[in-house]
Every structure is written in structure tokens, then in C-alpha cells.
Amino acid sequence: MARGTTSPIDDCLGVSKKYIYIQRLMIDRISTSYKSLVPPSIDISPAIALDFAILKYPRAKFHSQTYTMAQELPTVRWGIVATGMISNWFVSDLLLPSWPNKRANHIIQSIGSSSIAKGQKFYDEYVHPNLSNNSSITPKIYASYAEVYNDPDVDVVYIGTPHSFHKQNCIDAINAGKHVLCEKAFTLTQADAKEVTALAREKGVFLMEAMWTRFYPLVKELRRLLYEEKVIGQVWRTFADFGLSYDVASLPDSSRLKDLSMGAGSLLDIGIYSLTWGLLTLEENVGKGEHPKVLAAQTLQGGVETLSSWILSYPSTGKHGILTSTTNVRTEKTFARVEGSKGFITVQGPTSSPESFIVKLHDEEGEGKLYEFEKPGRGFYWEADAVAVDVANGRKENETIPLAETERVMGILDEIRKQGGARFPSDTF
Template sequence: MVTVNESLPALRWGIIGTGLISSWFTSDITAPRKSPKANHIIQAIGSSSLEKGKSFVSQHLPTLSPSPTVYPNYQAVYDDPNVDIIYIGTPHALHKQQCLDAIAAGKHVLCEKAFTLNASEARDVLAAAAAKNVFVMEAMWTRFHPLVATLHKVLHEEKAIGDVHRVYCDFGLDIDLASLPSTSRLRDPAMGAGSLLDIGIYALTWGLLTLDPGSAEDKPDIVAAQTLRDGFDIASSFIITYPSTGRQGILTSTMQSRTPETFLRIEGTAGYILVEGPAASLPRSFSVCPKIKLGSPPEEGRKYEFEVEGKGFYFEADAAAESISQGRKENEIMPLAETVRVMEILDEIRRQGGATFPQEEAV
């Protein structure tokens, strides 16, 4: 039985998609926590078949009581009067229409990253949300991790390494693409395949968070290159540069090699910071280190470690619940303007690198 704290905001979730990311999200937000910030109820599951939906519940939510209603389609989830918000955990190419369908039914939306295939699609979704007066947020879960808030303070308020001037970030996975069917979301351009939208968006996010902590209106210059295979990028490299300060971010993603646990280095005038974790999406610690002196070994830095319960998807779910309970239509940590800005930068990287999606070519 789900334990409900009446003093906390509550959301009844409809889950669209029964893949890996949805399993992580639903398991995380329903697991017991020491200090919950919201009540999360999985009200409904939408899948391509009843059998697949029921299998998802039995495998990932076996002890959840009451058990969610399982629908053999998505529209029934949008139409369920007991659902407050839709979580969309499907491939990128499906996000726009599913967001629009959920919004048309008057539901709030938390949609996985990348929010859509491109900035134009994102603007269409946000216009529909504004017309319906519903809450929408991109599920970039890393932005809500407690490490990010502490890192921001250390970097930009305490200025622990002085003025930041350069950032390196890589997100690499070793994926046996040849073993996957051509219909896999990781191989099919029509599904938004490629390293950039799947994992490169994290490298870009770290660059933006560490180099320009302020305005979503500040657009850096971009130089990009991509390695393409069968119409999608297996590797993307891009430099973002801020002409007013000279700050640079060297940011990369690849599906050919796994990044070591130290995935991010932030360089400043008085030292550097190393950020570590199983992946760039899942930070666990960072160390503030003094500048390296010629002829001397690097000194150990002050380490900040962060232990979370589960994987940490509940941070973004809690943020959505708080915003909605306060009547807001967006969240200040992942504002709508920032979602569009990120999509615009990703569009420019693909324009320079050459990766396109069939939906764009048809326009």
C-alpha cells in the first residue's frame, strides 16, 4: 500500500512507454524514502499491448498497491480522469505528438530528454501547453541532482577555483550497434537515433551549467563535427565559446567507447574541479583541486560526495509536484526557455555535423 503524507503535494501519474527509462522512473518515485517531498501515485500505464503493460507492472512494480490501471494504448491514459500528469519515456521522435495528445486532454507533462527532435517541435509543444494552461517540463533529471546545486554554489558563488575559463565533458557508451536491429531507437534515424540527442545532450548540459550559470538567452558560438553511420551520429564533438568572456566548453559524446568515471573537468584561474560518477547523467562526487604546479604532482582536492536513495529520478518528480501544487506552469530549474535553447544548440550541432532526421527532410 502506498503511504500518503497528506501535508505533501501529490501527483497521480500516467506512464507512457514501458522501456528501460520508464522502469527506472516508476521504481524510483514509488520506493520508500527517508524524507519524501511529494506523494507519487502510479495511476495508469500505457503500452502498445495489454500483455506488455502487465508484464511491466509485474516486473518493475510487483508490490505496488493499489496496482496501476494498464491500458493497451496511450490515448486511454490521456483520457483517464484520475491521471494528473503524463510521464513520457518513449523514443525522441514520438515525444512531440505524445506531448500534444496529453496536453489536448488537459494533462500536465513531464517529457524525457531530448524534449523533441528539434527546436521547432519544442516550440509547437510549448505553444499548445500555454493555450491549455498546463504544466510542462523536460525530464533532464541530472539538473535536479543535489550535486548540481552544490557545484553551482562552489563554482559561481564561492568561486572556489576563481574564474572558470574552460570545461571538458564527455559521455561515452560502448554499444554494440551491429547487434541491434535496424528498428532500434539507437539505430533508426526516424526514431531520433544517434549519440547527440541520447547522451550528447548531457555533455552540453554540463557545459551550459558550468560556463554560463545565468541567462537562457545567452547563446554561445558553436563549432561541431560528427561521425555518421547509416544516417545517424555515432560520435559528436562540439566546442561552445562565449565571445564576451572567452570561456570554452569542449564537449563530446560517442557510442564506441565508455567514458571513465571522471567525466567532467572544470578549469579556473585558481584551480580545477573533477566530477565523477557512473556516467555523465549520474554524478556522484566532485573534487575541488588547486592549480597543478610545474614539476609537482597534483595535490588532492576537497571532495564533495552525494549519496542518493535509488537512482535519483524522484528529484525531478518532486520538483514537478511542487511547481504544480503552487499553480506554476514551468519549473525554475528546467525552465521552458532553457529547453528551447538546448534544442537550438543541438540543431546547430547537427547542421554542422550533417545528421538529419527523415521528418525534417520531409518538411
């Protein structure tokens, strides 16, 4: 059991039952409902008494037993800006009853859309069906984003608009005194990103880029194995790709995937994930090591970038990242390979939402050691938890993706486009 936590056994000694909250329980080959594992005399519903489960099923296999105190979990009231697909995914995850390593509670306080009808549709389809899981609060629905920014009951604004709107959305929310979690790509350019981060520092509000992949337990364990355990020795290179398959030419001109003024192309939409995997696996400390040199090439179709390839080169260590993104072909399940002096690691799943990885050492027989990670929903809750914990502790940025790292990522994306030829109407380079 983790330090500083309690169990139902402790409860018998006088620890108040109402404070016990156990995040999740997974028992292999046991179909009995969780609630039935707890004696009726112990009133800790809706939490689950894991200790009693262990006593009842001593031979059962338990995974990732995580304990926390319910009253100690911070709660964030979210204002949702935009009602597209990414906002749907984010909200649906936050309304799940629980998830591994849960560190916060989340309330959807308000929804901002271009019309009440769109906001209501979003609520009916994605919010209302899940409200009973963890909240009885019915969110307010607004026909403008400004009303979300000015809602006194909103703690943090989540911005899920297309890339080109991020800068102004962030500025408006920050000027209203709100903390902000803004989707990736953070802005269209590094200059825009620096303008937003400077304003957040001036106003003293929390700001973070929603690069959700960085917060996955899988990513944290992978980095631990690479740079603490050094399981594959000296890391030399990483290959990472993110590809989707759709015909850009057949899309309407107004599509964000085709409209250059909205940041169209694979690079900012999905290539940023390939870049993130390169940075996460080639650099031991986030943004504190040598900044890589960039060599890039792009393919354009009607001015829209459909294929980007770039190399990150670290002259002092000799490390390379070979990274790609495209809208021409879909990436297979194994999307990344990290190579070291003693072996390699392959990563499986969607590039943005990894599911497992395999460690294979050169001097070992077999297919390697598989690491799998439980992920209810899609996994947006881990970044949301990080925001909640930071805000509760008065921090203005997050150590996993500090503002300087967001600025640096946007600078690398700028450099790839400078070399490759993709341009947006607002570019000044």
C-alpha cells in the same frame, strides 16, 4: 533543524505526532534498525525520530538531516506512457520509500502500453514489488496511451517513449488537459519543441523536459560553489563527455539506436547530457546569459551519427565548453572537468547520474576536497518532486529548466547536426 519544522521533542509539548515525517536518517557505523531508535510510546511509525537517535547515540555522525511535514507534501498521481527501460527506472525510483530532500509523494495511477500483456509485465516486474513502500493503489493498465491521457485520476503524464514520438505524445496529453513531464531529448528539433511549448502555454498546463540531472543536489551544490563561493575563481572552460560502447551496424534496423526516423545517434540520446554539463558549469544563470556560438563535427556510420564533438564559445567572456558524445567507446568514471583561475573541479560517476566531485585548488597540497552525495536508486525522484511542487503551486513551468531553456537546448542540438551532417527524415534544414 530547518525552520518551520518539528521534532519529537516538540511533540512532547503538544505537537500532533501524526504530522511528523522525517525523510531520511543515516548513522555511520550503526546497524540498529531505524525503528528501534524510537521509544514504543511514541507512535510515529513509519517515520523516524531523529532527535531520539541523536540522544541515544550522541557521538554518532549524522548526514543531511532533512525534516518535513508529511501532510504538507504534495501528492502526484502519475500516468506512465510507454514501458521501456527509462520508464522502468523512473517508476522504480518513485516507489522507493524515501530519498534525500524528499519533497513530494508519488502514486503510479495508470500505465499505458501497446498491449495489456506488455503493461502487465511492466507492472509485475517494476511496480508491484515496490507498491508496499508508499502506496496501496494498484494502477490501471491500458492498451493505449490515449486512455492514460483521458484518465480523470491522472494528474501528470510521464512520457518515456523514443524521441520521435515525444512531440505527438505531448500534444495528445496536453490537448487532454494533462500536465506533462517528457523525457529528453524533448523532441527531434527546436521547431517541434516550440510547437509543443506553445500549445502548453495556450492550454494552461504544466510542461517540463525530464532532464533529471539538473535536479541533483550534487549539481546544485556544484553550481553554488562555482558561482556563489567562486571556489575555483573565474570559470574558463569545461570538458564533458558521455560515451557508451555498442556496435551500431550489428543492431536491427528497427532499433531506436539505428533508426534515423527515431532520432538515432549518440547526440540526442546521450550527447544532450554533455551539453547540459557545459551549460550548467559555464553559465551562472540558466539561459539568461550570452548564447554560445557552436563549432561542431560528427562521424557517421551508415548515416547514423556515432561520434559528436563540439565547442561552445562565449565571445564576451572567452569561456569555452569542449563537449563530446559517442557510441564507440565508454566514458571512464571521471567524465567532466571544470577549470578556473584558482583551480579545477572533476566530476565522477555516469554523466547522466553523477555521484561525486573533487575540488582541487592550485595553491593547496593533496588530492583536493571530495564531495559525495547519497543517491538511493538512480535519482529520478528529484525531478518528479520538482514537478509535484510546481503543479501544487499552480506553476506552468519549472525554473530549473524553463521551457525557453528546453527550446534553446534543442536549437543547439540542431546546430550541431547542421554542421556535423547528421540528418533525420523529418528535418527541414
